[in-house]
Amino acid sequence: MGMGDSMTTCTIMITSTDGTEIEAYLAQPDEPSSRGGVVVIHHMPGYDRGTKEIVRRIAELGYDAIMPNLYWREAPGSAPDDAAAAARANGGVPDERLVADVTGAAAFLRGLGSSNGKVATIGHCSGGRQSVLVACNADIDAAVDCYGAYVTGVVPEGWPLKITALNDQLPNLRCPVLGLFGNDDQYPTPEHVDEFEEILKAHGKTYEFHRYDGAGHAFFANDRPSYRVEAANDGWQRIAAFFRAHLGA
Amino acid sequence: MCTYTTIQTAVDGSAKGAGGTWLHVDQATVYFDHPVHASAEHTLNIDLADPAKGPSARVAIELTAASARALVQAINEALAVVPAELAV
Numbered sequence: 216m217g218m219g220d221s222m223t224t225c226t227i228m229i230t231s232t233d234g235t236e237i238e239a240y241l242a243q244p245d246e247p248s249s250r251g252g253v254v255v256i257h258h259m260p261g262y263d264r265g266t267k268e269i270v271r272r273i274a275e276l277g278y279d280a281i282m283p284n285l286y287w288r289e290a291p292g293s294a295p296d297d298a299a300a301a302a303r304a305n306g307g308v309p310d311e312r313l314v315a316d317v318t319g320a321a322a323f324l325r326g327l328g329s330s331n332g333k334v335a336t337i338g339h340c341s342g343g344r345q346s347v348l349v350a351c352n353a354d355i356d357a358a359v360d361c362y363g364a365y366v367t368g369v370v371p372e373g374w375p376l377k378i379t380a381l382n383d384q385l386p387n388l389r390c391p392v393l394g395l396f397g398n399d400d401q402y403p404t405p406e407h408v409d410e411f412e413e414i415l416k417a418h419g420k421t422y423e424f425h426r427y428d429g430a431g432h433a434f435f436a437n438d439r440p441s442y443r444v445e446a447a448n449d450g451w452q453r454i455a456a457f458f459r460a461h462l463g464a
Numbered sequence: 465m466c467t468y469t470t471i472q473t474a475v476d477g478s479a480k481g482a483g484g485t486w487l488h489v490d491q492a493t494v495y496f497d498h499p500v501h502a503s504a505e506h507t508l509n510i511d512l513a514d515p516a517k518g519p520s521a522r523v524a525i526e527l528t529a530a531s532a533r534a535l536v537q538a539i540n541e542a543l544a545v546v547p548a549e550l551a552v
Contacts, residue, residue: 259468259497259498260498260500289519290518290519293518293519293520294519294520296500296524297519297520297522298519299500300493300511300513300519300522300524301513301515301518301519301522303470303493303495303511304472304491304493304511304513304515307468340498341468364468365468370468376468376470378468402468431505432505433498433505439498439505440503440504440505441505
């Protein structure tokens with residue numbers, strides 16, 4: 216945990232591992248230290264103010280935090296809602312591209328002078344699934360999944376969005392996972408979370424799940440009717456403890 | 465929930481967009497998911513767009529499920545009373 220809450224934020228360009236330059240939002244504690252980094256994977260509504268607040272809160276916890284703009288290719292410089300609409304109309308973000316962008320962001324964090332080499336991912340909603348996806352395919356030290364739909368379960372056929380469930384990839388998971396879920400959620404349902412947990416257990420993976428009664432999807436979203444203060448406050452404490460445990464030197 | 469449900473159809477017409485500018489639209493993307501602005505957890509969202517003009521060439525609508533159904537009914541009722549030779 217950082218001793219001070221002074222930080223510096225900026226918008227920069229980083230390089231995806233596929234070679235594409237994309238925009239990213241970076242927040243760094245001002246206090247000199249050797250510390251871990253966190254890649255924040257924005258939700259489907261995009262590279263928005265709410266997710267930038269999450270980036271800053273993670274910097275306040277004492278970590279270098281970065282959010283790549285996953286829609287930069289479709290909509291450079293556009294308003295987040297327009298960019299999200301363009302990306303959706305275009306079929307969403309393909310998994311391979313997502314992994315490349317997040318891996319590029321992780322490499323950027325590891326290249327900072329303040330880095331201790333450890334990097335985690337965190338995402339909410341679609342970003343939750345993508346956080347797990349990255350943890351199955353890249354060198355990440357810890358992953359947080361906040362109510363990501365279609366980690367397990369069956370994606371209906373014929374949808375234009377390029378997503379698949381991750382059941383087949385979970386055996387390749389390379390790092391501990393923290394999962395935070397609302398018991399009233401329909402995507403993922405508690406049964407989807409059960410299935411996720413059973414696969415992790417069967418393969419001897421390290422995980423920590425917390426499930427909240429009286430909370431549905433997006434209970435962290437403090438600008439939405441779905442916000443549930445008790446679940447969100449407890450969830451933030453779990454996230455802080457998880458990062459302390461896995462991002463230390 | 466985050467349904468990912470997305471349906472797309474070609475359209476042909478115009479819409480009044482940001483800054484009061486009319487634009488030709490040729491794509492409608494329809495989805496039931498989190499709204500950006502409407503005060504509901506989920507809404508039926510429609511983007512009427514001209515993708516060739518870039519991401520901001522878009523008119524966005526977010527309706528509660530009940531009001532979206534009412535809109536569909538109103539559209540169908542309006543089209544039903546139009547003489548067939550005019551409704552092309």
